[in-house]
Amino acid sequence: MANTGSNMCSENPDVYCEIEATVPTGFEPATKQEIQDKLGVSSVVERGHALFKIPVKDALKCLELQSVDNLYVVVKHFEHIEYPDDKDGSLQVIGELVPKMDYTVPLNVWKQFIHFDHEVSPLPCKNWLDQHAAETPCGNIKGGELELSDSENVVAKKPKCSEIDNMDGPSVKNDSTVNTNSIESSVSTQDAPPAKQPWIDSLPAFRATCYRTGSNHAFQSQQAAHHFGGILQDYFGWNVSMKQFDIEVVLNITGPKAYVTVGLTKQSRHKRHISHFGPTTLRPTICFSMLYICQIQPGDVVCDPMCGGGSLPIEAAINWPQSVHICGDIHDKAYNRAKMNIDCLNNKYEIKGKPKIDIQVFQWNTCSLPLQDNYVDVFVTDLPFGRRSGSKADNRKLYPDVLRELARVSKRSTGRACILTQDKRTIQRALDGMQKLWKRRSTFWVNIGGLAAGVYLIQRTKNVYSAGKDNRKGEDDSNKLEEDNSGGENDNKTNSTKDEEKVTENTIN
């Protein structure tokens, strides 16, 4: 059964892999929706990441996801690991995970994403087999066989993979014939493990990383990564490189649970579009999620009145080419940076022969936009937090002014705005004072570079904005409104970011 060679897997349409996508914290619901819309599968979202299963042959489609930072393929889940009280014992337990996993499917997925000149065998090197021929894997791992609901469901429905999953250390040993020559050739160098191994070009370079959460561990993540990587190296005979690695094996430990993944992206996908980063540039993945929750329709006018480096309008123009995109900023440097980013991207697109993006840039003041009343469908913006840019005191004046101006320009009833800020007190106060113009639809709490920020999705009410045109700036919170029937505030509050929805089972034939 362990003879499921690497080639068989890629051709068999029934083989599924589990993908882990990391997400800016707080936007998990948006990512869940995007995965559903673009890949047609449901996902399990937890803080900071989403897990979902797709056929191995479709794995590259994951690159279409715009709201995710990094992609990993899951090797195996361990639902319950019992660590001894001492550090050395715990590390030994971690090391024993290495031969308990099957790397066939993950490496198949990996080779679709990352180019490596040689075939990478998912089987252990001969040296490892020689050393471990007599032993049987011991250890006190209780749940090595994917005990809990989600993982088990999927495994049970896929005969091919479940066979693989059952493949433990001993069965691998029957397979030394499958090993490639290159691996055998490396054997001679394996005898003295502590000595530095020579670099073998036909083998990939790898590094091991560990992310540990939970307090009841007698070891640190670095120690775990070090030991785990050491055993992996013994197992495969791969080269080690912390920086120029082809394969990154990640050990995620959360309390008694653990899972192992292999990285599919060498660089976070958030670096895809922006070339000139400013002091407060938003990650495009965050931008995308903000735009996604606005549900932009073809023909909508989308505006970022405070665009800064232009990340938001650029992301919008790329992903919603059927809409009109305008943006502006008050600051010389900001709109110039936006212009450079747009130019740079269009240069890239010109080379690739892709259609260029179309964004109209202005220099303007958000509190007096030169736009007609009742015109813009979607405002998406990142207000100054009052930390790196502006100050909290400025915000108390700025936020209400901005919201009022956006209310004037927004389409009544259908217009919506997605506002990101860390100054939650000020924005909440401003919104509370403007319930007649803006209605809150939902709020997401997100993590922006370590700052806890809020994303407010608000909808324009049907009330007519009628602050006197001549003294718009002068009047304070006394903007006169005609109709007065906006009703109570529709406050959906924080969308639960932890939708514990089960993974739909991927049935196979």
Next chain:
Amino acid sequence: MFFTKLLKMNLFTHNMLTSNIIKGVTKGYPLGIEATEVKTSEREFNPDFIGRMIPRLEWPAVVEGAKMLGQDAVPEEVPSDYETNEEFLKQAHRLLLEVTVQEGNLICPESGRKFPITNGIANMLLKEDET
């Protein structure tokens, strides 16, 4: 050259701009255009997109703007079958998106205040005392 082609002031954008943010200006629409450099650059024709945009436009402002840019062959009115009238859509496409102002000014029709256009970017900032 390639850069300036992209960030541009065209009649489509002109159509949504108003100068009523200036103190004392009530309508401020449509803005006058004083162009010193006008460029026509070909762009991909997307009839669906143009068709969707037509109802949003103030067509008289397009006509007025086109005249100020020295364009001829401007349909005075939107035909009722504009969504399927390809000839009209092509004309609209050219007028709205392909003709761009690189350098010049936008002018408030009431106060005469000028908003400079440099390199295709309009500076719509006002001074403190104007708001």
